[in-house]
Amino acid sequence: MAMAIRVSLLLLLTLFQPIFSLYEDQVGLMDWHQQYIGKVKHAVFHTQKATRKRVVVSTEENVIASLDLRHGEIFWRHVLGSNDAVDGIDIALGKYVITLSSGGSILRAWNLPDGHLVWESFLQGSKTSKSSLSLPTNLKVDKDNLILVFGKGSLHAVSSIDGEVVWKKDFSDESIEVQQVIRPSDSEVIYAVGSVGSSQFEAYAINARNGELLKKNGAAFPGGFSGDMLLVSDDLVVALDATKSNLVTINFHDGIKFQQTHLSNFVGDSFGTAVLLPLKLQEMFAVEINGFVLFIRATGKGNLEVVDKVNNAAVVSDPLLLSEGQTAFALIHYGDGKIHLRVKLVLDWNNDLLKESVALDHQRGFIQRVFINSYIRTDRSNGFRALVVMEDHSLLLLQQGAIVWSREDGLASIVDVATSELPVEKDGVSVAKVEENLFEWLKGHLLKLKGTLMLASPEDVAAIQGMRLKNSEKSKMTRDHNGFRKLIVVLTRAGKLFALHTGDGRVVWSLLLPSLRNSACKHPTGLSIYQWQVPHHHALDENPSVLIVGRCGQSSDAPGVLSFVDTYTGKEISSSSLTHSIIQVIPLQLTDSTEQRLHLLIDVNRHAYLYPRTPEAISIFQHEFSNIYWYSVDADKGIIKGYALKSNSGEVLDEYSxxxxxxxxxxxxxxSEKIIATAARKLNEVVHTQAKIIADHDIMYKYISKNLLFVATVAPKASGEIGTATPEESWLVVYLIDTITGRILHRVTHHGSQGPVHAVFSENWVIYHYFNLRAHRYEMSVIEIYDESRAANKDVWKLVLGKHNLTSPISSYSRTEVVTKSQSYFFTHSVKAISVTSTAKGITSKQLLIGTIADQVLAVDKRFLDPRRSFNPTQAEKEEGIIPLTDSLPIIPQSYVTHALRVEGLRGMVAVPAKLESTTLVFVYGVDLFYTRIAPSRTYDSLTEDFNYALLLITIVALVAAICVTWVLSEKKDLRDKWR
Amino acid sequence: MGLSLSNPLVFFFFILALFAFFSLAFQSDELLVDDDEFGLEGGIQFQLEHAFGDSDFFTAGTFTARLKTWNHGGQTLTKLRFSRNAFSAEEKEKFSRLLQGDDFYRIRLPSNVLSPPGRDFVVSSVKARCLPRDALDEHIVINTDGVNILGVNYGAPGACPYPRQLKLPSKWSFNSHTILKNTEQAPRAPIFTEDILGGEGGEGETVPPPERSFWAKYWMYLIPLGLIVMNAITQAMNLPEEQAAGQAQQPTAVQRGAPPSAVRRR
Incomplete structure (x- = not known):
């Protein structure tokens, strides 16, 4: 008996041991990680004399990456900070990647093979200006190649070996706005040309060896300039005049000579706005006008002649030096589902070096950029490969008329995330499949048995690991019992939707939203995704769909676009271009008979529009008409306002507005106050218990309201970066505001603290992260809100006699009596995002998900952020699970959800409940994507996936056998006894 | 015993009560002048305005308060008083209409009391049906920050259960409860400099062991094993007991019986 108790005690101990972490062999079983780089904006090929051919790219997500030219994989990658945009990249000395970033102020050299930082230079300058990076060949000073950097109003010559600034010429005293820096080949002179004011052209000649000013020329052009100047050849600059109707060529070598050519000479009398395309073609330039691109060659002394006129959908690459005096460039456009690529010599327009068409398998939109590289074919002729950036930000490598590889780099810029269920599994599976699987199943279990009994050879172990990773079960396209298999539907900045399978992260379907690419829609932007239709119960035959809200244009009053997409098929069901703008979308708690959710769209004039526009929707809506409220936060003005609907009267557009x-x-x-953060509860969050039983068997009722808003304000002086304000002049005030009545329920000031504030609101608590200037540390505070008005319901007799108010509806208009409990703790990390786990029924305890500055996700138990933690908890409190008070929150290395991985450029985390109560699905996005599922209280409701059923069976069989044997033995013994 | 003066505590309270009695008895003849009412320094007034449904705002009452200037230069409002204007006949009718339609009764205050209305008005509203009890009961909490009013919580002093019943007030007068509320100080994070090591020790306890324990891995085999072992032990314990019992009764018989049985088995 004593033995049995001991065994059960041991069992209990193992059950309550908190284990958050994974074992090494479990990595990749239920998580996946994908690496992206974002939309490429510069690319430099490194193919000659290299064993591993690669292309170095920089992207709009501020990533520098070296990609394998054969397969498109990432050799190495660096994500620069969000305010460290790359201005230019190049390769120096054949071994360093040089990057210029932060508006021309930071120059870095990275080792080409492995991406290690070799040197870094901070270039000083006083004003912001255009920035450019150039690596002139054979500009040598003491065997050192110089890098010419123009940025922050200064020209720097930097040594490519160690990043030392060799010389510097500051233009900030002169009023010149430098447009171009030129070094004619093999010349010792550098020219910096630009304009002073709008009509004065100036050219500076500078000694390339020491930065001395050799000569300064200037001349006024009466017509004035507009826009950028473009360098055509070593001594010729072209610009548009102020009226944008004349092309001005400026020869600046020996004195300054202007020459004007009216655009009507090329295109006839009527033309729209002309734009000079920033190309670097030699002795040629391109003007975009009337929807066409004119290629114009400058011959001799500024005479211009049109070479060709092409559709403006064509994209032109930078020129590529083939051999001495021969430069080639690529002209590429998309049409009829094909990419048409032409490579031409600059000097020989009429012949194509290469002309090929590549069919695209699915919709990627128009071409946005192209970079070309040449190689020597087996027949000694020139071959070309082209790196193409598409409208959906994907990256393709074309060679020999085929797509060698493609990367879906649009996924690096996710705007919003939604999830969708998969189809329900159909009954009836073929026998052949089962038979085949049976053998596999047996083999698999034999291997697993070997593994468990430690008989497996290393190959077997590898096979077991591979089997677990490849587990076809998890990547099936049907719904599973536990709700682990789902589709993650993401909207990217390019306006493309992707559906990712949670099992293995593959793209199930993708859709470049046609409604956003409508020609009527200029500068379309996708804004957000909402669950439009989530069929369950009576509408199971309908496919679920999502609503994508977009906007035609950058400003908030631009008209909106709605698009409805079926999440099973990835097809757009319907779309509508709206006449009104959208500044807020309110998903209502109402659904119609087909389970379409009712949405209220608010425009800039605070009109509300009901969608879907059906009579059924309006009749459902009318019932709840007077109970619909919303609020808006105007952070610039510092005003929060609450609204309700007004019954239709006066100027009405239609019955849905x-x-x-x-x-x-x-x-x-x-x-004294500036709004820096707000947080509200998730609308779909489930709370299991309304009351909390505290240690002395007392009850506290949680104040659970979906209409609570957390607002954090800081002193305007302290709204900048940490360190710009003293503790005395900085404070942080947090508010809890009821969004129905606008009542301030709680308000508390943290003196000497400042933002950035990251907050998460769940159940009856809010947790926020900020910086404490006095303690020089980050802090996290928790506020828990309890309802006092229901505190009188503790009496059992009242409950028995029904004299309680627990079942009466709670109204925001009642006077709220809330008590708050709060506590602050120090936290080591600064935080990029903060979120909380959510489960199907809300029973499982919660974990905070903290996106740290190191791009990892840390799971912290909510128990650590309990305001009732005390220095010396009583025995009863300990039993309740209250942890003794510490001044800082522990960071347990094993509780990193992302284990050893980093989700570079982390921006957001989404926690979605699985059907299994214990489990939350977590999707983390940034430049990288990461998905895993976590169980904050461990999987108490299921056996783990690696649970060995076969061994359990064997054990049972062995036990049965043992019972039989002992039975026989005892029979024999009985017989023997009877014989006695 | 309980009231015995020998108990020092009770005695003390007795003395205290005596003093209290005397101080109550004493009535000062000094004229208490209320600074505000005489418009002395620091007195300040601002208007409460109300609107019925979507109507315009009209003056509904006046708040008077004292502006207290602190040494560090900050100013706070104190001694808030409120005088509500009685409803006119027209207003009564308008209010009745709100009650009929379950519409909003709205109030507003200036966001700055020194230069009203400040940047904007601070508005609050309540369903009119929440207010009537016998008279009209209102509860106003003004959230201030110095001379600024951030927000106002306006509503009934008690519950306003949903669905709201239509009830006309028997008295058309307001019972107003007004409260000024300022911000609270947040509790500081506890700092245990001397306990940091101890705290880390505490954290150490929660660190899970790096390896899965023996039990966690093999419990499903160990439990049956344990059961078997226990079964075996109990059997083993039973056997000697039986034997012991048997020996007590027939010590010789068993001894005698054993060799033949062994023989029999052969």
Missing amino acids: FDSRDLWSVVFPSD
Whole structure:
């Protein structure tokens, strides 16, 4: 008996041991990680004399990466900070990648093979200006190749060996705005040309060896300039005049000579706005006008002649030096589902070096950029490969008329995320499949058995690992019992939708939204995704769909676009271009008979529009008409306002649009407070228990309201970066505001603290992260809100006699009596994003998901952020699970959800409940994507995936056998006894 | 015993009560002048305005408060008083209409009391049906920051259960409860400089062991094994007991019986 107790005690101990972490062999079983780089903006090939051919790219996500030219894989990659945009890249000395970033102020050299930082130079300058990077060949000073950098109004010559600034010429004293820096080949003179004011052209000649000013020429052009100047050849610059109707060529070598050519000479009398395309073609330039691109050659002394006129969908590459005096460039355009690529010599327009068409397998939109590289074919002729950036930000490598590889780099810039269920599994599986699987199944279990009994050879271990990773079960296209298999539908900045399978992260379908690419829609931007239709129960035969809200244009008053996409097929069901703008989308708690969710769209004039526009929707909506409220936060003005709908009267557009009325406002004093963060509860969050039983068997009722808003304000002086304000002049005020009535329920000031504030609101608590200037540390605070008005319901007799108010509906208009409990803890990391796990029924305890500055995700138990933690918890409190008070939150290395991986450029985390109560699915996105599933209280409701059923069976069989044997033995013994 | 004066505590309270009695008895004849009412320094007034449904705002009452200037230059409002204007007949009718339609009764205050209305008005509203009890009961919490009003919590002093019933007030007068509320200080994060090591020790406890324990891995085999072992032990314990019992009764018989049985087995 004693033995049995001991065994059960041991069992209990193993059950309550907190284990958050994975074992090494479990990596990749339920998580996946994908690396991206973003939309490429510069590319430099490194193919000659290299065993591994590669292309070095920089992207709009501020990533520098070296890609394998054969397969498109990443050799190495660096994600620069979000405010460290790359201005230019190049390769120096054949071994360093040189990058210029941060508006021309940071120059770095990376080792080409492995991507290690070799040197870094901070270039000083006083004003912002255009920035450019050039690596002139054979500009040598003491065997050292110089790098010419123009940035921050200064010209720097930097040594490519160690990044020392050899000389510097500051233009900030002169009023010149430098447009181009030129070094004619093999010349010792560098020319910096630009304009002073709008009509004065100036050219500076500078000694390339020491930066001395040799000569300065200037001349006024009466017509004035507009836009950028373009370098055509070593001594010729072209610009548009102020009216944008004349081309001005400027020869600056020996004195300055202007020559004007009216654009009507090329295109006739009527033309629209002309734009000079920033190409670097030799002795040629391109003007975009009337929807066409004119290629114009400058001959001799500024005479211009049109060479060709092509559709403006064509994209032109930078010129590529083939051999002495021969430069080639690529002209590429998309049409009829094919990419048409032509490579020409600059000097010989009429002949194509290469002309090929490549069919695209699916919609990627238009071509945005092209970079070309040449190689020597087996027959000693020139071959070309082209790196193409498409409209959906994907990257393709074309060679020999085929797509060698493609990368879906649009996934590096996810804007919004939604999830969708997979189809329900159909019954009826073929026998052949089962038979085949049976053998596999047996073999697999034999291997697993070997593994468990430690008889497996290393090959077997590898096979077991491979089997677990490849587990076809998890990547099936059907719904599973536990709800682990789902589709993650993501919207990227390029306006493309991707559906990723949670099992292995593959792209199930993708769709470049046609409605956003409508010709009527200029500068379309995708904004957000909403669950439009989530069929369950009575509408199971419908496919689920999502609503994508977009906008035609950058400003908030631009008209909106709605698109409805079926998540099973990835096809657009319908779309509509709206006449009104969209600044807010409110998914209502109402659904119609086909389970379409009702949405209220708010425009800039605070009109509300109901979608879907069906009579059924309006009749459902009318029932709840008077109970619909919303709010807006105007962070610039420091005003939060609440609204309700006004019944239709006066100027009504149609029956689906409504006027709004102002209900309340909270005005923050502009001299002392500035809104920096808000947080509200997720609309679909489930709370299991409304009450909390505390240690002394007392009950506290949680104040659970979906209409609570957390607002954090800081002193305007302290709204900058940490260190710009003293503790005395910085404070952080946090508010809890009821969004129905605008009542401030709680308000507390943290003196000497400042932002950035990251907050998460869940159940009845809010947790926020900020910086404490006095303690020089980051802090996390928790506020828990409890309802006092229901505290009187503790009496059992009242409950028995029904004299309680637990079942009466709670109204925001009742006077709220809330008590708050709060506590602050130090936290080591600065935080990029913060989120919380959510489960199907809300029973499982919660974990905070913290996206750290190192691009990892840390899971911290909510228990650590309990405001009731005390220095010396009583026995009862300990039993309840209260941890003794510490001043800082522990960071347990094993509780990193991302284990050894980094989600570079982390921007957001989404936690989605699985059907299994214990489990949350976590999707983390940034430049990289990461998915895993976590169980904050461990998987108490299921056996783990690696649970060995076969061994359990064997054990049972062995036990049965043992029972039989002992039975026989005992029979024999009985017989023997009887014989006695 | 309980009231015995020998108990020092009770005695103390008795003395205290005596003093209290005397101080109550004493009535000062000094004229208490309320600074605000005489418009002395620091007195300040601002208007409460109300609107019925979507109507315009009209003056509904006046707040008077004192502006207290602190040494560090900050100013706060104190001694808030409120005088509500009585409803006119027209207003009564408008209010009744709100009650009928379950519409909003809205109020607003300036966001700055020194230069009203400040940047904007601070608006609050309540369903009119929440207010009537016998009279009209209102509860106003003004959230201030110095001379600025951030927000106002306006509503009934008690519950306003949903669905709201239509009830006309028997008295058309307001019972107003007003409260000024300022911000609270956040509790500081606890700092245990001397306990940091101890704290880390505490964290250490929660660190899970790097390896899965023996039990976690093999419990499913060990439990049956344990059961078998226990079964065997109990059997083994039973056997000697039986034997012991048997020996007590027939010590010789068993001894005698054993060799033949062994023989029999052969």
